[in-house]
Amino acid sequence: MPDLGTYAVEVLSAYAVSIGLLIALVVVSVLRGKRVKRALEAAEARLRNG
Amino acid sequence: MSFWEYANPRKFMALTDRAMPWLFTLAGVSLVVGLVWGFFFTPNDFRQGSTVKIIYLHVPSAMMAINVWVMMLVTSLVWIVRRHHVSALAAKAAAPIGVTFTLIALATGAIWGQPMWGTWWAWDPRLTSFLILFLFYLGYMALWSAIEDPDTAADLTSVLCLVGTVFAVLSRYALIFWNQGLHQGASLSLDKEENVADVFYHPLLLSIAGFVLLFIALVFYRTRTEIRARRLYAIGLKERMANA
Known part of the structure; x- marks a missing residue:
């Protein structure tokens, strides 16, 4: 761990907030992508089967 | 082959399906x-002091915003x-990525500003426009x-996008227009004299590359989702009309 001196809280919180937001963005995108893909497959199956 | 062929959803899906694994991998490694x-x-x-380490998050995210x-x-x-349609859906797909950046x-700027400027926020031209x-x-x-x-939404949001530009x-x-406020000048410039020192510059470039690649990978992924959602909407309309 590098020596962050008196600003350790600021630096660590900046990294925690940013990495947390990036991970949340990826997770939300993937979850919605999977949900929409499943729903479309079900709708297309309904369409094929009349 | 014309660039506009990728406006065809099928071609876009085929291209992005091949490109996305590479883009996500490169983005992850660079970041x-x-x-x-x-x-x-x-x-x-x-x-x-150590607050300079915030530059690797603040500059790439602000640039990409x-x-x-x-x-x-x-x-x-x-x-x-x-x-x-793919074009309008790509704009829709990009917005949540842009808002996150x-x-x-804003968050890293406030956290950095507090110890350096003595305040979390100032109504400075750059901060306010951001x-x-x-x-x-x-x-x-x-x-x-x-x-x-979706077409009406695409029309109206496109106009809003023009205004927001x-x-x-x-x-x-903002810094050049008003030349006032707390925010310092650009950290990166074509003029080498104005750039940060090399020891900070190289990891900063890599971090910027990571943000750019992550954006491209995510916008491809999210546009694919929007194309599927659009198809789902069309099927739903067809089913509702058949049942009416």
Whole structure:
């Protein structure tokens, strides 16, 4: 761990907030992508089967 | 082969299906290496101490917050002029990424500003125009959600995007226009004299590359989702009309 001196809280919180937001963005995108893909497959199956 | 062929959803899906694994891998590697290098293996600044390490998050996210809006402007103009659906859906897909980058830039800026300027926030030209850009992102996303018909939503959000571009440009050039406020000048410039020192510069470039690649990978992924959602909407309409 590098020596962050008196600003350790600021630096660590900046990294925690940013990495947390990036991970949340990826997770939300993937979850919605999977949900929409499943729903479309079900709708297309309904369409094929009349 | 024309560039416009990729406005065909099938061609877009085929291209992005092949490109996405590479893009996500490259984005992950660039981000991890850039941030680990910047955090663990660069010295503290003689004036700013360890807070200089926030640069590896703040500069790339702020840069991308503006660039994402510019990408939305281009795709919105393509929609307005050529009516390519993939283009409008790409703009819609980019907005949540842009708002996240803007939020990161605002949050890291406030956290960095507190020890350096003695305040979390100031009504400085760059900070204020960035906050307005953030509000434009939220308004843009809200407008997409508020309108059921996708073509009408694409039309209205494209107009909103054109208006918001004023603030994206202001965010970038506020320092030059007003030459006042707390925010310092650009950290990166074509003029080498104005750049940060090399020891900070190289990991910063890698971190910027990571943010750019992550954006491209995510915008491809999210546009694919929007194309599927659009098809789902069309099937739903067909089913409702058949049942009516």
